[in-house]
Amino acid sequence: MDQIHHIRDMYYQQDKNISQIASETGLNRKTVSKYVDMEDFNTPSPTPASEKEHESKLDPFKPLIEEWLESDKLAPRKQRHTAKRIYRRLRDEAEGFNCSYRLVALYVAEKKEELRLKKTEGYIPLVHHPGEAQADFGFADFYENGKLHHEAKYLVLSFPFSNGGFLQLNYGENMECLLEGLVAMFEHIDGVPTEIWFDNTRTIVTKVIKGGGRNVTERFQRFCEHYRIKAVFMNPESGWEKGNVENKVGYLRRNELVPVPRFDSLADENKYLLNRCELDMQREHYDDDSNRFISELFQENKARLLPLPSVPFDTALYTTATTDKYCKFTLDAGKHRYSASPAFCESCVNLKITSSNVIVMDKDMHEVVRHKRLYGEDHERMDWLPYLTYIARKPRSLRNSGIYDMMPKTMQIYMDNCESKERGRVLKVLAELTERTGFTSAVNTVDEAVRLNATDPDSLQSLYRRTYTDVPLLPPLDNNASIPHQKVIPFRNDLQMLDAALVKGGASYG
Structure with missing residues (x-):
């Protein structure tokens, strides 16, 4: 009644039209019109029940159904009539039967409840509609x-x-x-x-x-x-x-x-x-x-389906997380851990989470790093590229950055053996390798470099190409090919003889 009063007040006292009221209240125009034009606000009197029950096509067959259900009282629980079984028996045995299964099922459910042939919380035949x-x-x-x-x-x-x-x-x-x-x-x-x-x-x-x-x-x-x-x-x-x-x-x-x-x-x-x-x-x-x-x-x-809305629904979850001193954050009550970027150390980051990805974004909602979402016993996702790129600009601070402690042991050994002036270039190379084929390939390359004691950036790139780049095999030389014979020039510390053989009458050098 409060809402009806509000509708009528806007129309009769505030001089607003039907469209304005419908827009402001979010109601249908027909609903607004109904209450604006309503003249009878008496409490509705109860409608008397019909004295005569509605006739049904099933009426001639109800005694037979009741007989079968009564006999079920003596039968094992799993060998009693279902609504489907009764429907099929009526169809096969009852002359003139032409009722729908739905009509039979509704009556059987009602009679079973009446005869206590099922538990109070039993399985009621449900009717489903299209859509x-x-x-x-x-x-x-x-x-x-x-x-x-x-x-x-x-x-x-x-x-x-x-x-x-x-x-x-x-x-x-x-x-x-x-x-x-x-x-x-x-x-x-x-x-x-x-x-x-x-x-x-x-x-x-x-x-x-x-x-x-x-x-x-x-x-x-x-x-x-x-x-x-x-x-x-x-x-x-x-x-x-x-x-x-x-x-x-x-x-x-x-x-x-x-x-x-x-x-x-x-x-x-x-x-x-x-x-x-x-x-x-x-x-x-x-x-x-x-x-x-x-x-x-x-x-x-x-x-019977509703039409798809014109605007798609964004199913992603947008939330925030706080990173630790290693620029990492946790989700799922601390069960799963993800890396952000050194630029977001001990700060708040924006997250866009889908069923398959966890996307870290800056304050302007621009993507910083993207992870595959973790499920089950998988514990951590780490994207090394932002860390390697960041520290490559400040190679002297590597040992004190916190990033050094997160590196695999072999990479720590490799960085310790690098000369200080080469460390920045090495980190850039590692970032490039990570971007090409992932951090695992960069670590494998470093493992090989440690084994060979090759600590310069050029050797690192060469080892990576040998392992991860397709190098075409050159065909073997044809042994039958004719190789020209080398001309032997006699020379016994005589420069004039050598000049004569090479110049052959060419330029003179005085």
Whole structure:
């Protein structure tokens, strides 16, 4: 009533029009018009219940259903009638039966509750509409560039009405993985589900409120508002309530992630998996009487999807971190450590975090360094290039900079053996090698230089080229080729004879 009063006050007292009120309140024009024109503000009287129950096509068959359910009281729990079994028996045994499965399922659920044939918290047949979806994570192994990601995560989005579903592989189960996976699937199907069912995962839900409410994170709330998604949360420890996606998680793992996937790029693999899921829909729905394909039913899903917003949603997390004296910072409650740059020693840095990268930025939000995001037992990511480039300008301060202590032991030995005047050039060479093929290649080159006691920059570059640069092999000389004979000039300390042989009447030198 406070809002209604506010609307009417703006219209009648402040002389604002419908459009202005709708803009200021964020309400629909029709809603504003309704309350502006309303004349009856009496408390609505309760509507009397209908004395006659609504007739149903199922009425002639209800006694038979009740008989079967009554007999179930004496049967073992696992051998009692399900709604599906009753529907099929009616179809096969009851003459004139032409009701839908949905109608039967609703009545069976009602009668089972009445006859106490199921627990108070039993499995209720759920009816799903086109456009509704369910989301959940599963776990599976995969290899990326030869590296095993053990029990990594994958996100599944299923559509119970059609039994269609999609998956996206992820490194973990954080907010960035969730949002990036959902956005990728929205863009693939060119639409947004009207409603998505979720677990009460800590990634999304900060608190379960007594009475069924949920406190969710601000980022997730913004995501749902951006795409106009209605988020529905299951009762705690009641995963069966979204059984479609629970089953789809196992189905997609068995059919799309066996054998263990091996690939070079996670992004490319995820695009491939979206297309694989499309192909999987070319099969009959397991519970559709007309034997329609999942792909055909999924078109009904797509017809009910919300349109994609005109502005894309930025799924990255923007935050800050404080670096230590080694210019490093930690994330994930101190579990994972990353390097910044010597220019940000014991200071605050801006971070942009995605599911795969941690990007360090300066105060103007310009990228300083980019790391692959750490998961699991991996502890530290170190980018040596900013450190080597920085200290190369001040080589005399190497031992006192803190960077020296972070260097591998062989590199410390190498730098100690370098002459002071050469140290700056050596550090520049190491920075160049790091930029070309990574810090590991620079360390391997230094190891070889220490073994050979080659401490100058030119030798360092030569060793690197020998190890990491493709040097073409020259073909062997042809032994059969004719080699001209050398002319022998007799010479016995007689310069005039030598002059005569070389000049042959040429220039005279007095």
